[in-house]
Amino acid sequence: MVVAGLGVSGTAAARALARRGEHVVVLESADGERQRAAAADLASLGVEVRFGEQDELPEGASLVVVSPGWRPDHPLAAAAHRAGVEVIGEVELAWRLRDDARGAPWLAITGTNGKTTAVRMLTAMLTAAGHRAAAVGNVGDPIVTAVTREGAAREGVAGEGAAEPYDVLAVELSSFQLHWSKSLAPLAAVVLNVAPDHIDWHGSFEEYAAAKARIYPGAQTVIYNADDEGSAALAAPYGRRVGFTLGVPRPGQLGVVEDLLVDRAFTADPVHEAAELAGLADVRPFAPHNVANALAAAALARAYGVPPEAVRRGLAEFVPDPHRIAHVATVGAVDYVDDSKATNPHAAAASLAAYRSIVWIAGGLLKGAEVDDLVRQAAPRLRGAVLLGADRERVREALARHAPDVPVVDVPGQETGIMDRVVTEAAALASPGDTVLLAPAGASLDMFTSYGARGEAFAAAVRRLAQR
Template structure:
């Protein structure tokens, strides 16, 4: 009898995995906790391929020889039971790597606590500008298990710590770590385990690329001789960096000791912020490892269209800018946003996922002019503000309804003076109040638009 694979979850990736395996003639069973309309529809489609879906199963199906998870944690009862029974557990990305055909497209992989999606989309834009058939996959865009079956020239692969935890044989052409800060500790159990998952991206990589300005990223790359760093400072030999207003390469050139090649200017990076320049340098390094010319790097960065909710300028009302950075779902991401503006009314709160905000608030304190808090863990941020910025006014919005965002924006506008920036950079996840972080950002933008209408009506 052929082996039986269990797929955990009927999301986009889980459905793609089940379909790919079934189309290869393998026996597949899917387990799914939620019996919703979307899940039932997906199960119906898979049934036509001979795939059975078990809703509400609490134990691994009998007879399985492999379990493919799409993000479930090691302590999930289903996963723990499978591991205890000696069943191999892998992730969708690991499966995709094993299924890729001969002469498959090289993988340019990146990970990090923040900036992954921006960097991987920048990378894709650069590859396309170079005339390469490329696509963003992994934790963004097309499921990898589908992409490996297509004739691409390169895959720009965004990898989360969850995906890397369940990967063991990946060998990307080049791999980059953008940064590393505490996140998802509830999933991994500790910072050490989180960092160990991120470090897996380097284990079999052809070229190791790291953020030389980030101590933890540099630590992960330290065991690999010849690793290529990127920095916001003037680059040393073997690095990419910034010279005045230029992004330059001193790694992927004929003479890294004596020569440097101009790649782009700071004006080519959008939206401009220090952490986004780092993203651009990481994307450039990955592309250059594949031989992409410098003119394609510049053209790709210029062609890149930033995703919504990442330092998106919503409006300017009464000489106050309103910025939507709802994607900042952890303190490290919020720190990058807070460092980008000089005088801030900060809108923050949500689910901190076990992360500490003390250092974030201490660093940002000199730039804070006011703080408006919402969400389940707002009290922890309020305590940090009281310690490090006791003279900064704080407004606590206890309302947990999504309509609370109108109050949030009204209070932020009251605290703001001409020249200030009202910055939604929550530092926490959104699921305590919103469907996802885009919904949170859209609620903020709607409230800002309503503020403008009220101001114009009152004139």
């Protein structure tokens, strides 16, 4: 069997297959210290690692397991298709390796934005209900690692598994992972939202949406965002559907009534009965899109049988990940908020909608996405904009078209140290009561190693501003 890529998921897949007695060849284009160390570790299991560009299928290959980042048009994938060799991803491999009769059920989450927040909220709810749960997939451990440990725990294999088998897995799935998946059948699944993203990888928005849709066919319960046209459309063909909405829920939905999150889907009589799950004050950090994340997580938890009181406890115990609408400081009656995780226009739109008067810090790699709709919707809230990164000119052009009266400062350069100037320029545009919001609408890799590094640079610059 062939594993393409020696990253986290590829290494986990190779290890799992080797421990099942398969002859495994790993293909890795990069030849660095980390890759060599991983290869040495796998060699003890009999895994062969071949370094360098690998466009040809190794002789005798019966299956190719690709890492999520491998594009559909990669020559190796094309060679496998020509040879009639199946190509799957690590997620699909994990599903096939699980014990159908005794394996922990999956509660699966995908969407353009909010996946990690929702999966961590879900895990907190499951844990609050007393279940042994883990967040896996695009967050936490690779799924194949969790499945391997969980199976070993059930078999009592010393040193191989968790102390006890998992009851349930909260699974975050990216469009890349879903593209290479075929037979997933989670207990319940949700598409949080659908908006253009990763068009450069998938080739078109239609292909991106089709990848997201792969989460639904095998799901026992299909959960969708009734306020999101894309999510609702993907769920429409299926029977057992549960919606969630920021409005008052109809029977078969979860939603908001005054200041409460309520369930009219998983009660004994959804037509006449609603279950109170939590209050809006229990959602942290509070923002409309985070309420939607909480409702999606609650729907998945309720599908698994979690009682209402555990939903509330889970939200109370949930700790948000960094760089997601995180308040950094208040300087001169101006709030500074880090939402560096807003790496696409859809995420930035949700972030901008949470504040009334904004100096917006934007730019980065747009990955083929358009920003006109984002700027048009946000224009009434904008008091100024500071632009950085590779695609800042496209953001500036959209601002000129849809918010011509908003003052814009362009900060050129690719060095990470320019964040001090970015924050200084934003502070000069802000008035008391405004929010300076880092919600870039683009990826960070043009200037930073990650969105986290971008957020840390922003927060450090804000702290330096406060000390002046």
